[in-house]
Amino acid sequence: MRLSRYFLPVLKENPSEAQIVSHRYMLRAGMIKQSAAGIYSWLPLGFKVLKKIETIVHEEQMRAGHIPMLMPTLQSADLWKESGRYDDYGQEMLRISDRHGRDMLYGPTNEELITDIFRSHVGSYKDLPLTLYHIQWKFRDEIRPRFGVMRGREFYMKDGYNFDLTKEDALHAYNRHLVSYLRSYERMGLQAIPMRADGGPIGGDYTHEFLVLADTGESEVFYDSAVTDLTFGDRAIDYDSVEQCQGVLEEFTSKYARTDETHDEALFNEVPEERRRVARGIEVGQIFYFGTKYSEALGANVQGPDGKQSPVHMGSHGIGVSRLLGAIIEASHDDKGIIWPEGVTPFHCGIVNLKQGDDEADAACESLYEALTAAGLEPLYDDRKERAGGKFATMDLIGLPWRITVGPRGLKNGVVELTSRRSGESEELSPEAAVQKIVEIYANHQTGRGF
Numbered sequence: 042m043r044l045s046r047y048f049l050p051v052l053k054e055n056p057s058e059a060q061i062v063s064h065r066y067m068l069r070a071g072m073i074k075q076s077a078a079g080i081y082s083w084l085p086l087g088f089k090v091l092k093k094i095e096t097i098v099h100e101e102q103m104r105a106g107h108i109p110m111l112m113p114t115l116q117s118a119d120l121w122k123e124s125g126r127y128d129d130y131g132q133e134m135l136r137i138s139d140r141h142g143r144d145m146l147y148g149p150t151n152e153e154l155i156t157d158i159f160r161s162h163v164g165s166y167k168d169l170p171l172t173l174y175h176i177q178w179k180f181r182d183e184i185r186p187r188f189g190v191m192r193g194r195e196f197y198m199k200d201g202y203n204f205d206l207t208k209e210d211a212l213h214a215y216n217r218h219l220v221s222y223l224r225s226y227e228r229m230g231l232q233a234i235p236m237r238a239d240g241g242p243i244g245g246d247y248t249h250e251f252l253v254l255a256d257t258g259e260s261e262v263f264y265d266s267a268v269t270d271l272t273f274g275d276r277a278i279d280y281d282s283v284e285q286c287q288g289v290l291e292e293f294t295s296k297y298a299r300t301d302e303t304h305d306e307a308l309f310n311e312v313p314e315e316r317r318r319v320a321r322g323i324e325v326g327q328i329f330y331f332g333t334k335y336s337e338a339l340g341a342n343v344q345g346p347d348g349k350q351s352p353v354h355m356g357s358h359g360i361g362v363s364r365l366l367g368a369i370i371e372a373s374h375d376d377k378g379i380i381w382p383e384g385v386t387p388f389h390c391g392i393v394n395l396k397q398g399d400d401e402a403d404a405a406c407e408s409l410y411e412a413l414t415a416a417g418l419e420p421l422y423d424d425r426k427e428r429a430g431g432k433f434a435t436m437d438l439i440g441l442p443w444r445i446t447v448g449p450r451g452l453k454n455g456v457v458e459l460t461s462r463r464s465g466e467s468e469e470l471s472p473e474a475a476v477q478k479i480v481e482i483y484a485n486h487q488t489g490r491g492f
Protein backbone atom coordinates (compact mmCIF):
# COMPACT_ATOMS: atom_id res chain seq x y z
CA MET A 42 0.00 0.00 0.00
CA ARG A 43 1.14 3.49 -0.82
CA LEU A 44 0.21 5.99 1.88
CA SER A 45 -0.72 8.62 -0.74
CA ARG A 46 -3.55 6.31 -1.86
CA TYR A 47 -4.57 4.92 1.53
CA PHE A 48 -7.18 6.21 3.94
CA LEU A 49 -5.38 6.92 7.19
CA PRO A 50 -7.07 9.84 8.94
CA VAL A 51 -4.41 10.46 11.62
CA LEU A 52 -5.30 12.97 14.36
CA LYS A 53 -2.68 15.47 15.59
CA GLU A 54 -4.40 16.29 18.85
CA ASN A 55 -5.22 13.95 21.71
CA PRO A 56 -8.96 13.26 21.63
CA SER A 57 -10.43 14.45 24.92
CA GLU A 58 -12.91 11.57 25.25
CA ALA A 59 -10.18 8.93 25.48
CA GLN A 60 -9.21 8.04 29.04
CA ILE A 61 -6.78 5.22 28.33
CA VAL A 62 -3.83 4.94 26.01
CA SER A 63 -5.23 2.25 23.68
CA HIS A 64 -8.39 4.24 23.02
CA ARG A 65 -6.33 7.40 22.46
CA TYR A 66 -3.95 5.72 20.00
CA MET A 67 -6.71 3.90 18.12
CA LEU A 68 -8.46 7.24 17.51
CA ARG A 69 -5.24 9.10 16.73
CA ALA A 70 -3.99 6.41 14.34
CA GLY A 71 -7.26 6.56 12.41
CA MET A 72 -8.25 2.99 13.27
CA ILE A 73 -11.78 3.55 14.55
CA LYS A 74 -14.44 6.22 14.64
CA GLN A 75 -17.25 6.24 17.15
CA SER A 76 -20.69 6.05 15.61
CA ALA A 77 -22.71 5.98 18.84
CA ALA A 78 -21.78 5.22 22.45
CA GLY A 79 -19.89 1.90 22.43
CA ILE A 80 -20.41 1.42 18.66
CA TYR A 81 -17.57 1.98 16.21
CA SER A 82 -16.77 2.04 12.52
CA TRP A 83 -13.58 0.16 11.79
CA LEU A 84 -11.51 2.35 9.50
CA PRO A 85 -9.04 0.59 7.16
CA LEU A 86 -6.09 0.35 9.58
CA GLY A 87 -8.24 -0.88 12.47
CA PHE A 88 -10.09 -3.30 10.19
CA LYS A 89 -6.79 -4.75 9.02
CA VAL A 90 -5.65 -5.56 12.57
CA LEU A 91 -9.09 -6.90 13.48
CA LYS A 92 -8.85 -9.33 10.54
CA LYS A 93 -5.32 -10.40 11.51
CA ILE A 94 -6.51 -11.24 15.01
CA GLU A 95 -9.56 -13.01 13.62
CA THR A 96 -7.34 -15.09 11.31
CA ILE A 97 -5.17 -16.25 14.21
CA VAL A 98 -8.27 -17.23 16.17
CA HIS A 99 -9.66 -19.20 13.19
CA GLU A 100 -6.37 -20.97 12.54
CA GLU A 101 -5.96 -22.05 16.15
CA GLN A 102 -9.58 -23.15 16.53
CA MET A 103 -9.40 -25.25 13.38
CA ARG A 104 -6.08 -26.69 14.51
CA ALA A 105 -7.85 -27.85 17.69
CA GLY A 106 -10.49 -29.61 15.57
CA HIS A 107 -13.26 -27.06 16.14
CA ILE A 108 -15.58 -26.33 13.22
CA PRO A 109 -16.29 -22.80 11.93
CA MET A 110 -19.77 -21.66 10.95
CA LEU A 111 -21.82 -18.45 11.12
CA MET A 112 -24.98 -17.63 13.02
CA PRO A 113 -26.96 -14.39 12.63
CA THR A 114 -26.71 -11.32 14.85
CA LEU A 115 -30.50 -11.01 15.18
CA GLN A 116 -32.31 -13.79 16.96
CA SER A 117 -35.92 -14.60 17.70
CA ALA A 118 -36.80 -14.22 21.39
CA ASP A 119 -38.61 -17.58 21.41
CA LEU A 120 -35.56 -19.70 22.22
CA TRP A 121 -34.56 -17.36 25.03
CA LYS A 122 -38.04 -17.67 26.50
CA GLU A 123 -37.60 -21.45 26.33
CA SER A 124 -34.28 -21.34 28.24
CA GLY A 125 -35.59 -18.81 30.74
CA ARG A 126 -32.86 -16.28 29.94
CA TYR A 127 -35.17 -13.80 28.17
CA ASP A 128 -36.21 -12.44 31.54
CA ASP A 129 -32.91 -13.13 33.34
CA TYR A 130 -30.69 -11.22 30.94
CA GLY A 131 -32.20 -7.88 31.88
CA GLN A 132 -31.35 -4.53 30.35
CA GLU A 133 -28.08 -5.66 28.80
CA MET A 134 -30.12 -7.33 26.06
CA LEU A 135 -31.15 -5.11 23.15
CA ARG A 136 -34.73 -6.05 22.40
CA ILE A 137 -36.30 -5.24 19.05
CA SER A 138 -39.67 -6.01 17.56
CA ASP A 139 -40.18 -6.59 13.85
CA ARG A 140 -43.06 -5.26 11.70
CA HIS A 141 -45.27 -8.16 12.79
CA GLY A 142 -44.70 -7.32 16.43
CA ARG A 143 -42.52 -10.40 16.99
CA ASP A 144 -39.97 -10.18 19.78
CA MET A 145 -36.42 -10.20 18.44
CA LEU A 146 -33.07 -9.42 20.00
CA TYR A 147 -29.51 -8.64 18.97
CA GLY A 148 -27.59 -11.64 20.30
CA PRO A 149 -25.36 -11.02 23.33
CA THR A 150 -24.19 -14.68 23.07
CA ASN A 151 -25.46 -17.82 21.34
CA GLU A 152 -26.01 -20.76 23.70
CA GLU A 153 -29.72 -21.00 22.82
CA LEU A 154 -29.30 -20.68 19.06
CA ILE A 155 -26.55 -23.29 18.83
CA THR A 156 -28.41 -25.70 21.13
CA ASP A 157 -31.43 -25.39 18.83
CA ILE A 158 -29.27 -26.20 15.80
CA PHE A 159 -27.82 -29.16 17.65
CA ARG A 160 -31.18 -30.60 18.78
CA SER A 161 -32.55 -30.28 15.24
CA HIS A 162 -29.77 -32.34 13.67
CA VAL A 163 -27.98 -34.51 16.20
CA GLY A 164 -29.54 -37.36 18.18
CA SER A 165 -26.82 -39.94 18.70
CA TYR A 166 -23.56 -40.25 20.61
CA LYS A 167 -22.05 -41.41 17.30
CA ASP A 168 -21.98 -37.77 16.10
CA LEU A 169 -20.03 -36.67 19.18
CA PRO A 170 -17.73 -35.08 20.17
CA LEU A 171 -18.65 -31.89 18.33
CA THR A 172 -17.43 -28.34 18.77
CA LEU A 173 -18.90 -25.58 16.60
CA TYR A 174 -17.84 -21.96 16.72
CA HIS A 175 -18.30 -18.67 14.94
CA ILE A 176 -16.86 -15.17 14.98
CA GLN A 177 -19.69 -12.71 14.89
CA TRP A 178 -20.79 -9.31 16.19
CA LYS A 179 -22.53 -9.28 19.55
CA PHE A 180 -24.48 -6.57 21.30
CA ARG A 181 -24.66 -5.94 25.03
CA ASP A 182 -26.29 -2.75 26.15
CA GLU A 183 -23.55 -2.09 28.70
CA ILE A 184 -24.51 0.47 31.31
CA ARG A 185 -21.11 2.14 30.98
CA PRO A 186 -19.53 1.55 27.57
CA ARG A 187 -16.02 2.96 27.84
CA PHE A 188 -12.38 2.73 26.88
CA GLY A 189 -13.18 2.47 23.17
CA VAL A 190 -13.35 -1.10 21.86
CA MET A 191 -12.42 -2.43 25.28
CA ARG A 192 -15.95 -2.23 26.64
CA GLY A 193 -18.16 -1.66 23.64
CA ARG A 194 -21.84 -2.25 23.20
CA GLU A 195 -21.37 -3.79 19.76
CA PHE A 196 -18.27 -6.00 19.81
CA TYR A 197 -16.72 -8.83 17.83
CA MET A 198 -16.48 -12.15 19.61
CA LYS A 199 -15.45 -15.68 18.88
CA ASP A 200 -17.84 -18.02 20.64
CA GLY A 201 -17.52 -21.78 20.52
CA TYR A 202 -19.77 -24.49 21.90
CA ASN A 203 -18.85 -28.09 22.67
CA PHE A 204 -21.31 -31.00 22.75
CA ASP A 205 -20.26 -34.20 24.49
CA LEU A 206 -21.84 -37.37 25.79
CA THR A 207 -20.25 -37.26 29.24
CA LYS A 208 -18.90 -34.74 31.67
CA GLU A 209 -15.46 -36.30 31.20
CA ASP A 210 -15.54 -35.68 27.44
CA ALA A 211 -16.82 -32.15 27.97
CA LEU A 212 -13.90 -31.43 30.32
CA HIS A 213 -11.52 -32.61 27.60
CA ALA A 214 -13.18 -30.09 25.27
CA TYR A 215 -12.70 -27.46 27.99
CA ASN A 216 -8.99 -28.32 28.16
CA ARG A 217 -8.67 -28.22 24.37
CA HIS A 218 -10.03 -24.70 24.45
CA LEU A 219 -7.61 -23.68 27.17
CA VAL A 220 -4.66 -24.95 25.11
CA SER A 221 -5.85 -23.35 21.86
CA TYR A 222 -6.40 -20.03 23.67
CA LEU A 223 -2.89 -20.06 25.14
CA ARG A 224 -1.48 -20.61 21.64
CA SER A 225 -3.69 -17.90 20.11
CA TYR A 226 -2.77 -15.18 22.60
CA GLU A 227 0.95 -15.95 22.35
CA ARG A 228 0.78 -15.66 18.57
CA MET A 229 -0.66 -12.17 19.14
CA GLY A 230 2.35 -11.30 21.30
CA LEU A 231 0.32 -11.40 24.51
CA GLN A 232 0.63 -13.15 27.82
CA ALA A 233 -2.92 -14.00 28.96
CA ILE A 234 -3.13 -15.82 32.28
CA PRO A 235 -5.98 -18.28 32.92
CA MET A 236 -7.63 -17.44 36.25
CA ARG A 237 -10.48 -19.07 38.14
CA ALA A 238 -13.55 -16.91 37.69
CA ASP A 239 -17.30 -16.67 38.12
CA GLY A 240 -19.92 -17.98 35.66
CA GLY A 241 -22.07 -14.83 35.58
CA PRO A 242 -25.10 -14.90 33.24
CA ILE A 243 -23.64 -17.76 31.16
CA GLY A 244 -23.74 -20.06 34.18
CA GLY A 245 -21.74 -23.03 35.40
CA ASP A 246 -19.32 -23.09 38.29
CA TYR A 247 -16.26 -24.26 36.38
CA THR A 248 -14.81 -21.41 34.39
CA HIS A 249 -11.53 -19.62 33.71
CA GLU A 250 -11.00 -16.12 32.42
CA PHE A 251 -7.86 -15.20 30.47
CA LEU A 252 -6.33 -11.97 31.73
CA VAL A 253 -3.72 -9.68 30.26
CA LEU A 254 -2.04 -7.79 33.09
CA ALA A 255 -2.43 -4.01 32.65
CA ASP A 256 -2.94 -1.13 35.06
CA THR A 257 -5.96 0.01 33.06
CA GLY A 258 -7.68 -3.40 33.27
CA GLU A 259 -11.19 -3.47 34.69
CA SER A 260 -10.70 -6.65 36.75
CA GLU A 261 -8.85 -6.93 40.03
CA VAL A 262 -6.68 -10.04 40.05
CA PHE A 263 -4.70 -11.98 42.66
CA TYR A 264 -1.95 -14.36 41.61
CA ASP A 265 1.26 -16.16 42.39
CA SER A 266 3.97 -14.37 40.39
CA ALA A 267 5.27 -17.80 39.27
CA VAL A 268 2.38 -17.96 36.75
CA THR A 269 3.99 -15.18 34.73
CA ASP A 270 7.02 -17.42 34.05
CA LEU A 271 4.90 -19.91 32.11
CA THR A 272 4.90 -19.83 28.32
CA PHE A 273 3.31 -22.23 25.90
CA GLY A 274 5.88 -21.65 23.14
CA ASP A 275 5.84 -23.70 19.98
CA ARG A 276 5.41 -27.08 21.61
CA ALA A 277 3.52 -29.66 19.57
CA ILE A 278 0.26 -30.80 21.07
CA ASP A 279 -2.08 -33.61 20.12
CA TYR A 280 -5.54 -32.16 20.72
CA ASP A 281 -7.04 -35.64 20.83
CA SER A 282 -4.81 -36.62 23.73
CA VAL A 283 -6.68 -36.30 27.01
CA GLU A 284 -3.41 -36.58 28.95
CA GLN A 285 -1.59 -33.88 26.99
CA CYS A 286 -4.42 -31.34 27.22
CA GLN A 287 -5.00 -32.12 30.89
CA GLY A 288 -1.26 -31.73 31.48
CA VAL A 289 -1.30 -28.22 30.01
CA LEU A 290 -4.34 -27.27 32.10
CA GLU A 291 -2.59 -28.47 35.26
CA GLU A 292 0.63 -26.69 34.38
CA PHE A 293 -1.14 -23.39 33.76
CA THR A 294 -3.80 -23.47 36.48
CA SER A 295 -2.24 -25.16 39.51
CA LYS A 296 -0.65 -21.95 40.84
CA TYR A 297 -2.93 -19.44 42.54
CA ALA A 298 -4.54 -17.03 40.03
CA ARG A 299 -8.06 -15.72 40.58
CA THR A 300 -10.22 -12.74 39.80
CA ASP A 301 -11.83 -10.83 42.66
CA GLU A 302 -15.10 -12.75 42.18
CA THR A 303 -13.54 -16.03 43.31
CA HIS A 304 -10.61 -14.71 45.34
CA ASP A 305 -9.96 -16.70 48.52
CA GLU A 306 -7.79 -14.86 51.01
CA ALA A 307 -6.90 -17.99 53.03
CA LEU A 308 -5.69 -19.88 49.93
CA PHE A 309 -3.86 -16.80 48.66
CA ASN A 310 -1.99 -16.54 51.96
CA GLU A 311 -0.52 -19.99 51.34
CA VAL A 312 1.48 -18.49 48.44
CA PRO A 313 4.96 -17.39 49.65
CA GLU A 314 4.63 -13.71 50.53
CA GLU A 315 7.25 -12.48 48.06
CA ARG A 316 5.30 -14.08 45.20
CA ARG A 317 1.84 -12.72 46.08
CA ARG A 318 0.62 -10.15 43.57
CA VAL A 319 -2.49 -7.98 43.49
CA ALA A 320 -2.91 -6.25 40.16
CA ARG A 321 -5.34 -5.37 37.40
CA GLY A 322 -6.10 -7.26 34.22
CA ILE A 323 -8.02 -7.10 30.93
CA GLU A 324 -10.27 -10.10 30.32
CA VAL A 325 -9.63 -11.24 26.75
CA GLY A 326 -11.47 -14.57 26.92
CA GLN A 327 -13.43 -16.95 29.07
CA ILE A 328 -14.15 -20.67 28.96
CA PHE A 329 -17.10 -22.34 30.69
CA TYR A 330 -18.24 -25.86 31.48
CA PHE A 331 -21.92 -25.68 32.39
CA GLY A 332 -23.01 -29.28 31.87
CA THR A 333 -26.64 -29.74 30.94
CA LYS A 334 -27.98 -26.26 31.81
CA TYR A 335 -29.10 -25.46 28.25
CA SER A 336 -29.57 -28.98 26.91
CA GLU A 337 -32.07 -29.77 29.68
CA ALA A 338 -33.96 -26.52 29.22
CA LEU A 339 -34.15 -26.94 25.44
CA GLY A 340 -34.44 -30.73 25.32
CA ALA A 341 -31.16 -31.42 23.48
CA ASN A 342 -30.79 -35.13 24.16
CA VAL A 343 -28.59 -37.78 22.62
CA GLN A 344 -28.88 -41.52 22.61
CA GLY A 345 -25.94 -43.24 24.31
CA PRO A 346 -24.38 -46.61 23.36
CA ASP A 347 -26.80 -48.23 25.85
CA GLY A 348 -29.79 -46.86 23.91
CA LYS A 349 -30.72 -44.42 26.70
CA GLN A 350 -31.47 -40.74 26.04
CA SER A 351 -29.64 -38.14 28.10
CA PRO A 352 -29.08 -34.38 27.87
CA VAL A 353 -25.84 -33.49 26.11
CA HIS A 354 -22.95 -31.99 28.14
CA MET A 355 -21.93 -28.55 26.99
CA GLY A 356 -19.58 -25.67 27.52
CA SER A 357 -19.06 -22.33 25.79
CA HIS A 358 -15.83 -20.55 25.11
CA GLY A 359 -15.34 -16.93 24.11
CA ILE A 360 -12.55 -14.68 22.87
CA GLY A 361 -13.01 -10.91 22.79
CA VAL A 362 -11.66 -10.36 19.27
CA SER A 363 -12.34 -6.60 19.07
CA ARG A 364 -11.31 -6.05 22.71
CA LEU A 365 -7.96 -7.67 21.88
CA LEU A 366 -6.88 -4.65 19.83
CA GLY A 367 -7.16 -2.52 22.94
CA ALA A 368 -5.48 -5.14 25.12
CA ILE A 369 -2.53 -5.53 22.74
CA ILE A 370 -2.00 -1.75 22.59
CA GLU A 371 -2.23 -1.45 26.40
CA ALA A 372 0.49 -4.12 26.62
CA SER A 373 2.68 -2.77 23.81
CA HIS A 374 3.16 0.98 23.28
CA ASP A 375 5.38 3.91 24.22
CA ASP A 376 4.89 7.66 24.36
CA LYS A 377 5.13 7.96 20.57
CA GLY A 378 2.46 5.41 19.73
CA ILE A 379 1.60 1.78 19.23
CA ILE A 380 4.20 -0.99 18.90
CA TRP A 381 2.49 -3.90 17.09
CA PRO A 382 3.74 -7.41 17.75
CA GLU A 383 4.78 -9.03 14.43
CA GLY A 384 1.90 -11.51 14.62
CA VAL A 385 -0.84 -8.89 14.26
CA THR A 386 0.81 -5.87 12.66
CA PRO A 387 -1.36 -4.26 9.96
CA PHE A 388 1.62 -3.90 7.61
CA HIS A 389 4.83 -5.82 7.98
CA CYS A 390 7.19 -2.96 7.31
CA GLY A 391 7.11 0.78 6.67
CA ILE A 392 9.15 2.42 3.93
CA VAL A 393 9.98 6.07 4.47
CA ASN A 394 11.27 8.07 1.54
CA LEU A 395 13.20 11.05 2.93
CA LYS A 396 13.24 12.89 -0.39
CA GLN A 397 10.14 12.21 -2.41
CA GLY A 398 10.68 13.34 -5.99
CA ASP A 399 14.37 12.53 -5.98
CA ASP A 400 14.79 10.04 -8.84
CA GLU A 401 17.23 7.79 -7.04
CA ALA A 402 15.33 7.72 -3.74
CA ASP A 403 12.00 7.11 -5.49
CA ALA A 404 13.47 4.24 -7.54
CA ALA A 405 15.08 2.64 -4.47
CA CYS A 406 11.78 2.79 -2.57
CA GLU A 407 9.89 1.29 -5.50
CA SER A 408 12.28 -1.62 -5.74
CA LEU A 409 12.13 -2.25 -1.97
CA TYR A 410 8.35 -2.18 -2.23
CA GLU A 411 8.40 -4.70 -5.05
CA ALA A 412 10.90 -7.01 -3.37
CA LEU A 413 8.92 -7.10 -0.09
CA THR A 414 5.65 -7.66 -1.94
CA ALA A 415 7.19 -10.43 -4.03
CA ALA A 416 8.25 -12.12 -0.77
CA GLY A 417 4.59 -12.23 0.29
CA LEU A 418 4.83 -9.30 2.71
CA GLU A 419 2.80 -6.11 2.88
CA PRO A 420 4.82 -2.90 3.11
CA LEU A 421 3.34 0.52 3.75
CA TYR A 422 5.26 3.03 1.67
CA ASP A 423 5.07 6.65 2.80
CA ASP A 424 5.34 8.28 -0.62
CA ARG A 425 3.80 11.61 0.41
CA LYS A 426 5.59 14.91 -0.12
CA GLU A 427 5.96 15.51 3.61
CA ARG A 428 8.78 16.46 5.92
CA ALA A 429 10.81 13.55 7.26
CA GLY A 430 9.78 14.41 10.85
CA GLY A 431 6.09 14.14 9.98
CA LYS A 432 6.64 10.81 8.24
CA PHE A 433 8.52 9.38 11.22
CA ALA A 434 5.84 10.58 13.62
CA THR A 435 3.12 8.85 11.59
CA MET A 436 5.10 5.59 11.39
CA ASP A 437 5.80 5.69 15.14
CA LEU A 438 2.13 6.36 15.92
CA ILE A 439 0.73 3.54 13.79
CA GLY A 440 3.37 1.24 15.24
CA LEU A 441 4.72 -0.93 12.40
CA PRO A 442 7.46 -3.02 14.04
CA TRP A 443 10.01 -2.41 11.25
CA ARG A 444 10.84 0.64 9.13
CA ILE A 445 13.21 1.07 6.23
CA THR A 446 14.36 4.65 5.72
CA VAL A 447 15.65 5.65 2.30
CA GLY A 448 17.50 8.89 1.57
CA PRO A 449 19.90 10.22 -1.07
CA ARG A 450 22.81 10.39 1.38
CA GLY A 451 22.59 6.70 2.32
CA LEU A 452 22.03 5.63 -1.24
CA LYS A 453 25.34 7.26 -2.24
CA ASN A 454 26.96 4.67 0.06
CA GLY A 455 24.65 1.91 -1.15
CA VAL A 456 22.73 1.66 2.13
CA VAL A 457 19.29 2.15 3.64
CA GLU A 458 18.44 2.22 7.34
CA LEU A 459 16.47 -0.56 9.05
CA THR A 460 14.89 0.49 12.37
CA SER A 461 13.15 -1.56 15.02
CA ARG A 462 10.12 0.24 16.43
CA ARG A 463 10.45 -1.68 19.70
CA SER A 464 14.11 -1.03 20.51
CA GLY A 465 14.57 2.11 18.43
CA GLU A 466 17.85 0.65 17.17
CA SER A 467 18.87 1.22 13.56
CA GLU A 468 21.38 -0.44 11.29
CA GLU A 469 22.64 0.47 7.84
CA LEU A 470 22.31 -2.28 5.27
CA SER A 471 22.18 -2.70 1.53
CA PRO A 472 18.54 -2.64 0.32
CA GLU A 473 18.80 -6.37 -0.51
CA ALA A 474 20.09 -7.23 2.97
CA ALA A 475 17.30 -5.16 4.58
CA VAL A 476 14.66 -7.07 2.62
CA GLN A 477 16.33 -10.35 3.49
CA LYS A 478 16.29 -9.48 7.19
CA ILE A 479 12.59 -8.55 7.16
CA VAL A 480 11.78 -11.79 5.32
CA GLU A 481 13.67 -13.78 7.96
CA ILE A 482 11.91 -12.03 10.83
CA TYR A 483 8.49 -12.86 9.43
CA ALA A 484 9.39 -16.42 8.50
CA ASN A 485 8.68 -17.19 12.18
CA HIS A 486 5.29 -15.48 12.20
CA GLN A 487 2.31 -16.84 10.31
CA THR A 488 0.58 -13.51 9.83
CA GLY A 489 -1.41 -14.26 6.69
CA ARG A 490 -2.30 -11.71 4.06
CA GLY A 491 -4.54 -8.93 5.19
CA PHE A 492 -7.34 -6.94 3.63
Ligand code: 5CA
Nearest residue numbers: 150192193196200324325326327358359361364
Ligand atom coordinates in the same frame (compact mmCIF):
# COMPACT_ATOMS: atom_id res chain seq x y z
N1 5CA B 1 -20.95 -17.43 25.68
C1 5CA B 1 -19.80 -17.16 26.48
C2 5CA B 1 -18.58 -17.80 25.93
S1 5CA B 1 -18.64 -17.88 24.22
C3 5CA B 1 -19.60 -15.67 26.64
O1 5CA B 1 -20.36 -14.89 26.14
N2 5CA B 1 -18.56 -15.32 27.38
S2 5CA B 1 -18.18 -13.84 27.84
O2 5CA B 1 -19.33 -13.15 28.29
O3 5CA B 1 -17.13 -13.98 28.80
O4 5CA B 1 -17.62 -13.06 26.61
C4 5CA B 1 -16.46 -13.54 25.95
C5 5CA B 1 -15.43 -12.44 25.79
O5 5CA B 1 -15.98 -11.36 25.04
C6 5CA B 1 -14.98 -11.81 27.09
O6 5CA B 1 -13.95 -12.57 27.69
C7 5CA B 1 -14.46 -10.46 26.62
O7 5CA B 1 -13.12 -10.58 26.17
C8 5CA B 1 -15.36 -10.14 25.45
N3 5CA B 1 -16.38 -9.14 25.82
C9 5CA B 1 -17.43 -9.31 26.66
N4 5CA B 1 -18.13 -8.17 26.78
C10 5CA B 1 -17.52 -7.25 25.98
C11 5CA B 1 -17.76 -5.88 25.67
N5 5CA B 1 -18.80 -5.23 26.19
N6 5CA B 1 -16.92 -5.26 24.81
C12 5CA B 1 -15.88 -5.92 24.27
N7 5CA B 1 -15.60 -7.20 24.52
C13 5CA B 1 -16.40 -7.87 25.37
